[in-house]
Amino acid sequence: MAFQNYPAPSFKALIPLLVFVFTFLGAGIYLNDFYALPSPIAVIAGIMVAFIIFGQSIDSKIQTLLKGCGDDKILTMCLIYLLAGAFAAITEATGSVDAIVNFGLDYIAIQYVYFGVFIIASFLSLSTGTSVGAILALAPIVVGFADKGDVSLSILCGALLGGSMFGDNLSLISDTTIAATQSLGCKMSDKFKQNIKIALPAALLTITILIIQGLGVTTNTAEVISQDYSLIKILPYLLVIGLSVIGINVFVVLLLGVVAGGVLGIGYGDFTLLESTRIAYNGFTNMTEIFLLSLLSGGLAALVAKNGGIDYILNKIKGFIKGKASAQYGIAALVGTVNTAIANNTVSIIIVGSIAKNINDDYGLDKKETASILDIFACISQGLLPYGAQVLMILSLSKGRLDYLDLISNTWYLYILLIWTLLYIGVKPLFNSKEMSVN
Numbered sequence: 480m481a482f483q484n485y486p487a488p489s490f491k492a493l494i495p496l497l498v499f500v501f502t503f504l505g506a507g508i509y510l511n512d513f514y515a516l517p518s519p520i521a522v523i524a525g526i527m528v529a530f531i532i533f534g535q536s537i538d539s540k541i542q543t544l545l546k547g548c549g550d551d552k553i554l555t556m557c558l559i560y561l562l563a564g565a566f567a568a569i570t571e572a573t574g575s576v577d578a579i580v581n582f583g584l585d586y587i588a589i590q591y592v593y594f595g596v597f598i599i600a601s602f603l604s605l606s607t608g609t610s611v612g613a614i615l616a617l618a619p620i621v622v623g624f625a626d627k628g629d630v631s632l633s634i635l636c637g638a639l640l641g642g643s644m645f646g647d648n649l650s651l652i653s654d655t656t657i658a659a660t661q662s663l664g665c666k667m668s669d670k671f672k673q674n675i676k677i678a679l680p681a682a683l684l685t686i687t688i689l690i691i692q693g694l695g696v697t698t699n700t701a702e703v704i705s706q707d708y709s710l711i712k713i714l715p716y717l718l719v720i721g722l723s724v725i726g727i728n729v730f731v732v733l734l735l736g737v738v739a740g741g742v743l744g745i746g747y748g749d750f751t752l753l754e755s756t757r758i759a760y761n762g763f764t765n766m767t768e769i770f771l772l773s774l775l776s777g778g779l780a781a782l783v784a785k786n787g788g789i790d791y792i793l794n795k796i797k798g799f800i801k802g803k804a805s806a807q808y809g810i811a812a813l814v815g816t817v818n819t820a821i822a823n824n825t826v827s828i829i830i831v832g833s834i835a836k837n838i839n840d841d842y843g844l845d846k847k848e849t850a851s852i853l854d855i856f857a858c859i860s861q862g863l864l865p866y867g868a869q870v871l872m873i874l875s876l877s878k879g880r881l882d883y884l885d886l887i888s889n890t891w892y893l894y895i896l897l898i899w900t901l902l903y904i905g906v907k908p909l910f911n912s913k914e915m916s917v918n
Contacts, residue, residue: 492788499525519771529782547781548774556661556773560766562733563652568762569740570715573749578712593634593689597642604646606716608653610869613643618876633885636873641892645682648858654769654825659854662832665846667729674851677903681896688891715740776829793837806842807904810835811856824857855900862893
């Protein structure tokens with residue numbers, strides 16, 4: 480978002496933003512549940528404080544709030560959320576999620592179970608845009624695998640967590656991808672192509688490790704379970720992924736995905752035409768929290784920016800920036816720190832997005848690269864948090880058979896991604912400078 484005629488940079492202007500963060504954080508700690516307090520309510524607390532402490536007239540503050548809520552990028556983000564919600568609801572109702580899971584299970588030999596869980600979790604999360612959804616669908620099955628032989632539950636769950644975060648980070652309909660690309664003003668397809676350059680090498684090394692770890696695994700039973708699924712029901716996901724990668728407008732892609740899922744569901748008798756419209760609407764309502772969060776966060780960011788809060792953060796960060804690489808490290812550290820505080824990677828990106836955009840423009844960074852880094856470090860910090868939803872869900876579904884240290888010590892992907900991304904940021908400028916000197 481672009482705002483003009485700011486006053487001098489001011490720490491006081493950050494107080495409403497801090498109220499939002501600490502309200503959300505405090506409620507999570509007190510209630511031992513970081514999702515107990517709806518995040519839009521925490522944003523409203525920040526907005527109320529902004530109206531109290533800022534000096535403009537009530538009318539002026541309302542106008543600033545509405546301009547922030549009505550920012551083009553914010554509204555675009557919100558509309559994409561609605562379509563993504565409809566797509567997720569329709570494809571779930573057709574049984575597409577079950578088709579992906581069962582298809583994968585039919586082709587996994589026991590010695591490749593670690594690698595297989597990573598791949599299935601990756602594709603499911605990539606297709607549905609949610610790591611939490613992938614974990615919910617797969618965790619009970621993964622825990623069951625541990626009873627089939629000398630299979631390590633900690634390695635299985637580490638593969639599940641890593642694969643889910645890999646797919647979510649790359650997904651074109653993920654909340655984090657939508658937030659990162661809209662904050663930086665770049666195309667989702669461009670961010671995907673850039674993101675995969677960083678994430679894929681980390682995933683391939685992770686897969687290598689998981690294959691090696693699975694070579695000695697044997698099973699106690701020769702029982703083969705036949706899985707019931709139709710490959711045709713995976714087609715809506717393949718359609719959305721394919722069209723998005725080649726650069727088709729995201730609204731067109733998601734609309735076609737919804738229509739394709741609806742046609743399949745009606746054709747298979749999963750629901751009627753009228754029921755499909757209700758399912759799509761339920762998908763809209765499933766996105767209510769993130770929709771309102773984005774809208775209200777845009778308004779809060781406008782109030783904070785107009786009173787010098789964003790400039791204050793930028794000035795502090797720029798004191799540590801010596802070039803493009805350190806600018807990207809600064810963005811990575813900022814989003815990782817915010818996510819550690821509030822345990823929500825989408826909210827973290829929304830909070831940091833406008834600051835990242837300013838740094839990106841001031842230092843001439845690549846928008847799609849910055850969006851990728853923003854998403855990657857929110858993903859890494861979220862996946863490693865002991866109080867993050869993904870980790871808590873896996874530990875809960877393991878029914879006491881797994882503890883946090885066992886899980887996180889086997890989540891190879893997140894560690895490899897962290898090291899690889901840090902190296903990528905640091906080494907890339909060296910190659911660029913060599914190319915310039917040769918030219």
